[in-house]
Amino acid sequence: MRRALTGLCLLLSVVLPLGAWALNNGLGAPPGTVDRSTPYASAKGFSDAVHRGNYELAAHYLDLDFLPLARQKEEGARLARRLKYVLDHKLPLGVIANLSKEPEGDPENPRFDQIDALTVGDTVYPIRLSRVRVGPGEQVWVFSEATVRAVDPLYEEYGPLVGEVLPPVFFERPVLGLELWQWLGLVGTLVGAVLLSVVLERLTLALTGRLARWTGVTWDDALVSAGKGPLRLLYFTLLGALGTSVLLLPPTMRFLSTHLFTTLTVVSVAWFVLRFLRVTSHVVQQSVTKGTKDAVRARGLHTQLAVLRSVFEAATYIIAAALLLMQFETVRNVGVSLLASAGIAGLVIGLAAQKSISSLLAGIQLSITQPIRIGDQVVVENEFGTVEEITLTYVVVRVWDERRMVIPIAQFLDKPFQNWSKGGQSMLGPVRLLVDFSTDMDALRAELRRILENEGKALWDAKVATIVVEEVLDRTLQVRVLLSATPGDLFDLRCLVREKMMEYLRTRPQWLPTTRTESRPAVPPKAGEESGPPPPTPPRA
Numbered sequence: 001m002r003r004a005l006t007g008l009c010l011l012l013s014v015v016l017p018l019g020a021w022a023l024n025n026g027l028g029a030p031p032g033t034v035d036r037s038t039p040y041a042s043a044k045g046f047s048d049a050v051h052r053g054n055y056e057l058a059a060h061y062l063d064l065d066f067l068p069l070a071r072q073k074e075e076g077a078r079l080a081r082r083l084k085y086v087l088d089h090k091l092p093l094g095v096i097a098n099l100s101k102e103p104e105g106d107p108e109n110p111r112f113d114q115i116d117a118l119t120v121g122d123t124v125y126p127i128r129l130s131r132v133r134v135g136p137g138e139q140v141w142v143f144s145e146a147t148v149r150a151v152d153p154l155y156e157e158y159g160p161l162v163g164e165v166l167p168p169v170f171f172e173r174p175v176l177g178l179e180l181w182q183w184l185g186l187v188g189t190l191v192g193a194v195l196l197s198v199v200l201e202r203l204t205l206a207l208t209g210r211l212a213r214w215t216g217v218t219w220d221d222a223l224v225s226a227g228k229g230p231l232r233l234l235y236f237t238l239l240g241a242l243g244t245s246v247l248l249l250p251p252t253m254r255f256l257s258t259h260l261f262t263t264l265t266v267v268s269v270a271w272f273v274l275r276f277l278r279v280t281s282h283v284v285q286q287s288v289t290k291g292t293k294d295a296v297r298a299r300g301l302h303t304q305l306a307v308l309r310s311v312f313e314a315a316t317y318i319i320a321a322a323l324l325l326m327q328f329e330t331v332r333n334v335g336v337s338l339l340a341s342a343g344i345a346g347l348v349i350g351l352a353a354q355k356s357i358s359s360l361l362a363g364i365q366l367s368i369t370q371p372i373r374i375g376d377q378v379v380v381e382n383e384f385g386t387v388e389e390i391t392l393t394y395v396v397v398r399v400w401d402e403r404r405m406v407i408p409i410a411q412f413l414d415k416p417f418q419n420w421s422k423g424g425q426s427m428l429g430p431v432r433l434l435v436d437f438s439t440d441m442d443a444l445r446a447e448l449r450r451i452l453e454n455e456g457k458a459l460w461d462a463k464v465a466t467i468v469v470e471e472v473l474d475r476t477l478q479v480r481v482l483l484s485a486t487p488g489d490l491f492d493l494r495c496l497v498r499e500k501m502m503e504y505l506r507t508r509p510q511w512l513p514t515t516r517t518e519s520r521p522a523v524p525p526k527a528g529e530e531s532g533p534p535p536p537t538p539p540r541a
Contacts, residue, residue, distance in 0.1 A: 023065060023134050023142075026072025030060040036140035039106075039113035039129045040099040046143070047096060050084035051250045053179070058084075063132065063145045079148055082155040089158045089248045090118055091127070105131060105141070112144060120157045125150035160248050182247050189243030197235035204231060222279045230272035237264040259327050270320035277312050281305040303373040303390055307363055310392045362410045363392035372412055372419055377487035379418035380407060386488075420487035426461055429490045431481040431498045432470070439477065439511040441467065444501070448481060451500045459493040461485050476513040 024030075034057070035041040042061050049058035059076025062083075067075050095115055100106050105113045114128040130144035160181075175183065205224060212220040241261040249257060285302055372378060372395065376387045380397060383405060389396035395412060397405040411417075420427055435444075445467045452460045464484035471478040481501070485493045505511055 023063070023132055023140075024060060024072060024076070026064070026067070026069035027056075027059055027076060028073075031057065033057075034060050036061065036142060037103050038099075038101050039141045040096065040101045042129055042141040042143075043096045043099055043115065046080070047084075047087070047251070050080055051252075055080040055084075061142050062148050063130065063142045064148065066145055066149065079151045082159060083143070083148075083151045084250075085159045085248045086118070086151065086154045087127070088250050088254065091116055099129070103139070113141070118150075118154055118158070120153050123153075125154055160246070176253075178249070178253060182249065185247045186244065189240060189247070193236045193239035193243060196239055197232045200235045201228065201232040222283055223276065226275035226279045227272060230268045230275060233264060233268040233271065237261050237268060240264075262327055263324055266320050266323045270316050273316050274313060277309050277316075281309045302375070303370060306374060306390055307366065307392065311364065314392065362413055363390075366390070366409055366412060371422075373421070376419055376421040378420065380411075381405065425486055426463055426484045427487050427490050428464060428482055428484050429494045431483065431494050431501070433479045433481065433498075433501060433505075434473075434476045434513050435479055435505065436511050436514050437477060439479075441469065441479075444479065444504075447501065447504045448497065451497055452483075455500060456493055456496050459485055459489040459496065475515060 030036075035045055046058050046061035049055070049061070055077035056073070058080035059073070062076055062079060064072045064076050064079075099115065100113050104110050110131065112128045112130040114126055117124050117126045119125070125147070127147055128144050129141045129147075131139050131141055133139050178186070205228060208227075209221070209224045212224050241257075244254075244257045244261075285305055366372070372387050372390070374387055374390055378385060378387060378397060383397070383399050385397040385399040385403075385405060387395060388398040388404070391409070393409055395407050395409055397407060399405055448465055448467055452462075452465050461484055464482055466482045468480055468482075469477055470480040481497060483490070483493055483497060
């Protein structure tokens with residue numbers, strides 16, 4: 001019987017390799033959920049286990065045969081936890097997805113599949129999974145013995161600073177993949193970033209404000225005040241990114257934090273650029289307004305600045321949105337696909353956005369040619385109003401009764417309209433009166449001059465004031481009073497002169513239109529003539 005058992009053992013030792021009897025025997029049999037059939041499955045299973053805090057389960061993905069059986073369980077959990085921090089801190093996101101998903105592993109080297117290599121000093125430690133035989137025809141993939149042996153020196157170099165200081169309770173029972181010390185560090189990082197960003201912003205603004213006051217221009221003073229807000233957000237982003245980098249966050253949380261801080265960085269820069277455009281346009285407008293007395297030139301520059309600012313603001317929004325979307329792999333793939341088919345895509349987009357593109361180009365053309373300017377008095381669509389706002393796509397006209405007309409900007413390039421402010425500051429306007437034939441025209445001219453030099457002094461520009469007899473009607477004279485004023489004052493001046501002239505005519509009622517009738521006594525017929533209607537007039541040849 002004893003000889004039979006000895007022979008059976010010798011036979012098994014020949015059939016099965018020695019390693020099959022010794023793979024992590026100190027851990028016991030692995031649970032049925034452990035999948036070590038491919039390099040990808042082993043790396044993914046290890047990552048899932050350690051981020052759930054199940055380091056005992058994660059130890060089954062390590063080659064611990066170099067350790068005594070009695071120490072494999074304790075040391076396996078410790079090494080799994082340390083390897084987790086090293087991988088989370090040093091390996092790029094998604095590197096596990098590059099591993100082979102075939103049981104044979106990498107065709108070029110079927111013995112192992114390497115994830116990456118980390119350097120400590122002059123020593124290079126490869127992070128790889130090796131294939132181990134565990135039974136007849138059965139092989140599994142685990143982190144190689146060389147990688148497991150390198151965990152301690154790698155942890156000393158890349159592990160958390162508090163790993164050996166805090167009690168074990170801070171490293172147990174992760175919540176959403178984060179251990180207690182990481183949650184506390186994350187909260188402390190965010191609170192500290194908020195407080196420090198406020199302090200740093202005030203110090204920066206105080207320093208730059210003092211430097212700006214030494215200069216003789218006002219642009220830098222306005223620019224310093226424009227940095228309040230964007231600068232705080234930028235400091236918060238930088239401090240938050242720096243603080244979370246030492247927390248050794250797991251890949252998912254690291255992915256979220258990286259994209260969050262990248263987004264905040266783009267938003268802060270875009271916010272400051274928009275503030276910069278607003279401040280610059282305002283300062284330039286003020287300097288030109290103070291340096292010139294030509295109101296037309298000032299309004300023209302105001303229009304150009306408004307349109308150019310709109311162009312740069314639209315470009316800022318587009319670039320910021322593109323940078324935000326390009327963080328995601330799906331959007332980058334779409335962008336590459338569009339570039340690959342740029343001809344067709346450009347044609348389709350051009351046709352779809354034809355009106356939008358034409359409106360943008362029309363806005364730029366309007367800012368250069370300036371058929372209208374902000375503040376111009378215009379008549380468009382039979383409505384009189386003032387140009388209040390010019391954007392890249394539409395123009396807002398304030399009508400005289402305070403209504404607002406929103407007109408597509410292309411209409412000012414395609415259709416005729418009246419611009420009363422174009423070409424000069426004065427316009428002529430008539431006031432027509434009906435008076436009697438006996439009216440003294442010189443007296444009317446003297447009264448017009450008195451009105452304009454007194455009641456109408458604030459409205460009249462002292463250029464044109466004439467009275468002429470425009471037409472002789474059958475019963476009255478039609479008199480035209482011609483006045484000049486700025487487009488904004490002309491209507492009010494005409495109404496004032498009409499009212500005052502009527503008051504003057506009422507004091508001289510004989511000059512008001514009068515209907516005259518004349519009656520003559522009847523002539524008695526001569527002797528021999530019969531009374532009756534006159535004979536009919538013979539028709540003309």
